[in-house]
Amino acid sequence: MPDQRPVTTCDVTVIGGGLAGKAASLHLAKAGLKTVCIDPADTSRQPVGESLDWSTPDLLGNLGLSLDDVLARRIGTLKRRVVVKSREGQTEEYFPFSWFSRPPFNLEIRTLHVDRTRMDEELRKKAIDSGATLVRDKVVRVERTGKHISSVHTASGEQFSSPWFIDASGFATALLAREFQLRAVDYGPAKVAVWDYFPVSDPIEATTVYVEPESPEYLDWIWEIPVSAGVVSVGYVAAGAAVKAKREQGFTLKEIFRHRLMRFSRFQSLLETATLDELNVTSFRSRVHLGVAGPNWLIAGEAACMMDPITANGVTAALRHAEESCGLILKYRKRNKLSLRARVSYGRRVAQLAGFFNSGVENLVYQPQVRNRLGMGGSAGAYISPAWGVNVLYARFKPNGLFSTMLLMFLTEFSRACQWILYRCCKSLSQSSVKAS
């Protein structure tokens, strides 16, 4: 029987109401566009992404949630630096130069750790207050003619039609990337993250990363993020194959998590009273889709690219994509179609930045060659300095046309080439020392 239900029409349909979807809906609704955001609202999923990069406060400010608001309303805590600690007690600290806060950069050099449930709820309320409609449903089918999308169908049989679409359906769904079979570039192996929350009395204003210093293996690491005054988020990230091998030896995830944490004295007291009964688990793979914009659609957030969590750039990427894609819809709204230039340059910016961050951490941090030659401090520094530099320039100069996107490409490709040379040199030195011994 043909579906008799009326079609809902709007200016923009946003698929997915995670961070990228909420941010996009809020931008569009604030600009006066009739926006519908569709999300199944799976409350069993704990949102993750609690340590924010230094570019994020400005992006949140553009959504009406300033850094001072977040702190005053206890949605988050201050993050002043990143600390890398090894099991032997060696500690390295990284913080942005104070001159970033002066002209010509004028950047905020404080950033945040956030309670994601509270921050997401705040953005949801703001989107609704601005006029966006949130629909609890799941998009199951896309109706299109060639590359032009005309409507989407949901699991409950509704149909939403609009001249514009934003896909913010996240890493696991990546709806339009699948629909249009976009090419994906993977960085490193599939990984697993397991995390939980612990009460503490001594939170510090830093994200701390705990590592085994000279492991010959692919890196596994632990994060500690103070999400609110007395609570830290503690997570363990490892290659999926390593976790699978442990599971095959008969270990449960709880045992694997506890065992890794117990190697660091910091967690021994935290684990004494913890039951670990509500562990959060997810698997992911750092990935970038190519060509994430079409004539009347754009892909934002993890549906476009999955940033490795160690880069702490996923939230920045989701908010940037949301802001840039909404800007493009507003600019090309009257034409009803994005220009080829706009599509290519948006896609290039998404792919270029994600590729730069993901390949940087894979070569310099996850792989053992550079880490074991320069030490954890050296390899983290070799990644962090250019990564922060690129983010600062991006935040300051906001590339949005083809020319500025080409400049960004040149800069990131140059940095990537330097990192690759460093990786190759360390790799051949390790091979020669193995042969010599």
Ligand SMILES: Cc1cc2nc3c(=O)[nH]c(=O)nc-3n(C[C@H](O)[C@H](O)[C@H](O)COP(=O)(O)OP(=O)(O)OC[C@H]3O[C@@H](n4cnc5c(N)ncnc54)[C@H](O)[C@@H]3O)c2cc1C
């Ligand atoms: C373990 C881990 C740790 C991380 N840590 C950090 C960090 O410290 N700092 C940082 O900046 N970033 C971090 N990130 C990244 C960050 O969490 C994400 O980049 C960000 O939350 C992405 O938001 P998103 O909206 O793109 O995707 P999601 O939050 O996944 O949202 C996608 C939404 O789409 C909905 N959806 C799915 N399918 C459909 C469908 N068919 N129809 C309609 N809706 C659909 C889902 O219900 C979901 O709500 C981390 C990521 C991981 C995996």
